[in-house]
Amino acid sequence: MTDTRTAITIYHNPACGTSRNTLEMIRNSGVEPVIIEYLKTPPGRDELVALIAAIGLSPRELLRSKGTLHDELQLDRPEWSDDQLIDFMVAHPILMNRPIVVTPLGARLCRPSERVLDLLPSAQQRAFTKEDGEAVVDERGQRIVR
Numbered sequence: 001m002t003d004t005r006t007a008i009t010i011y012h013n014p015a016c017g018t019s020r021n022t023l024e025m026i027r028n029s030g031v032e033p034v035i036i037e038y039l040k041t042p043p044g045r046d047e048l049v050a051l052i053a054a055i056g057l058s059p060r061e062l063l064r065s066k067g068t069l070h071d072e073l074q075l076d077r078p079e080w081s082d083d084q085l086i087d088f089m090v091a092h093p094i095l096m097n098r099p100i101v102v103t104p105l106g107a108r109l110c111r112p113s114e115r116v117l118d119l120l121p122s123a124q125q126r127a128f129t130k131e132d133g134e135a136v137v138d139e140r141g142q143r144i145v146r
Contacts, residue, residue: 008033008120011043011051011100019099021113021130026101028137029122033101042093048086051100054107059085062109064097117143 008026010033013019026033036043043051052059059082063075069092070076075085089095099110103119110116114136117124128137138144 007104009036009102010034011036011038011096011098013037013039013098016098017131018111018113022099022101022110022116025113025116025124025128025137026120028124028126028128029120030125031120031122038093038096038098038100042090042096045086045090048090048096051102051107052086054102055100055109057109058082059089062089062097063095070095114143 008031010019010023010026012023012035014037023033023035052062055062060080063070063085065071065076073088073092075088075095080088097109097111099113099116101108101110101116101119104121105119108115108119110119113130117136124137124141124143126137126141127135127139129135135144
């Protein structure tokens with residue numbers, strides 16, 4: 001039998017600080033997730049469509065503009081349909097915003113990274129401080145609310 005607490009998947013980019021912080025918060029809950037480095041193993045069209053539906057965002061809301069082909073392809077133009085935007089993300093996975101986390105409690109684009117805390121079935125095991133020095137979990141494993 002599979003332990004549902006471990007059924008966590010992260011669509012991860014190790015070059016992204018937000019993605020690294022999110023991954024470490026998942027691990028801080030005592031779970032080693034399935035890690036999909038989506039730039040190396042991009043989701044197919046059907047998987048991407050299912051992710052978008054699970055997250056509850058539009059394809060346009062999942063687009064990443066910073067540091068991508070977004071401007072070159074003029075993806076901010078309103079005439080691009082959702083299907084066309086999905087096709088762009090399938091062809092150029094760098095256009096997908098990240099990290100995306102899927103757990104038994106749902107799916108979410110985890111920007112900022114602490115959004116993952118609402119999706120984790122297990123509590124944080126110890127304090128956690130993000131790479132930039134911002135503390136997000138205290139020594140009791142409780143989220144620090146600002």
